[in-house]
Amino acid sequence: MYIIVVGGGGVGYYLAKALLEEGHEILIIEQNPAICDVINDELGGICTRGDGCEVSTLMKAGATRAAMFVAVTGEDQHNLVACQLAKHKFKVPRTIARIKNPKNEGLFKKLGIDVTISGTNVILEHITEEVPTHPLTHLMQIPDNGLEVVELRIPAGSASVGKTVKDIPLPAGSMLSLIIRKDQKPIVPVATTVLLAGDQVIAVTSAASEEALRAALRAK
């Protein structure tokens, strides 16, 4: 598969290296000549110098025959424009953009970028998983319908402890899917399941109801 990577920084370099090892045809587009030289020395002549947001560069790169286009520079606006040019001018079937500001995810999706990867979000997710006191962890986003799978822990002393699921005022659009309790098999909660302090709850919720779900399960 012919894959064009825009940006030869850390992310672009190791991505290209991994894709090469899988047998793909790779071209990196990078503006900085010193970085180009390093890549060409270390990975073989796969790096061309240029601006990945310029039509002439993409033309020379043979973007029309690329199966995938990945923009991983450090700036969201460059990644957006490079992907939009690839998609609309060169009809590349799949475009992937790295984003730094997680708030841009919605914009990129709306503008037709097929996949967005937010380093900030990935790191945040790992950090929040490691910090046990963090009230809510995002486990997965379900594309298309705006739902997400989240994890919460029930702290001792919260109002939901000792209550049955049906008595907890869950927001519309939220559903408890699984309760993981120490030294027990996971429980699929039903209306009469009683929540205990320390329970780990996996729930499905809309992004808009996230705050209300957190409050319903964790508020004192």
Place this chain on the structure above:
Amino acid sequence: MKKIVIMGCGRTGGQLAGMLDAAGHSITVIDVDAYSFRRLPPEFKGKALVGNGMDQEQLKKAGIEQAEIFIAMTQGDNRNIMAAQIAKHIFNVPRVICRIYDPLRQEIYQTLGLETISPTTIFADMLKKRVED
């Protein structure tokens, strides 16, 4: 009187802001560098806000939700393109104008539905006419 948000207070942005302000429009200029506001005329009555026009929160502070016109005027084509698309597609600003120096990029975004202006093309055409006259 129109509510107008201008992103980028360079020479053109600053001058445009001053002219529209003098014409009685309600202007907010947003720029990442407070020093660039020196270009606004002393009698400027609009708002000058330090901030990044590619950030949705900061655009909100600039009043993008009430704006009738958004003009992207920074030095960076891609910055202008991204901010203009945020204004158009996230905040549904009725009219969005975007400066794009690169004529090829300008053409593509024009076909994608943005109102774009390429000073490069305009200026080159103008010079050509002068030379040939």
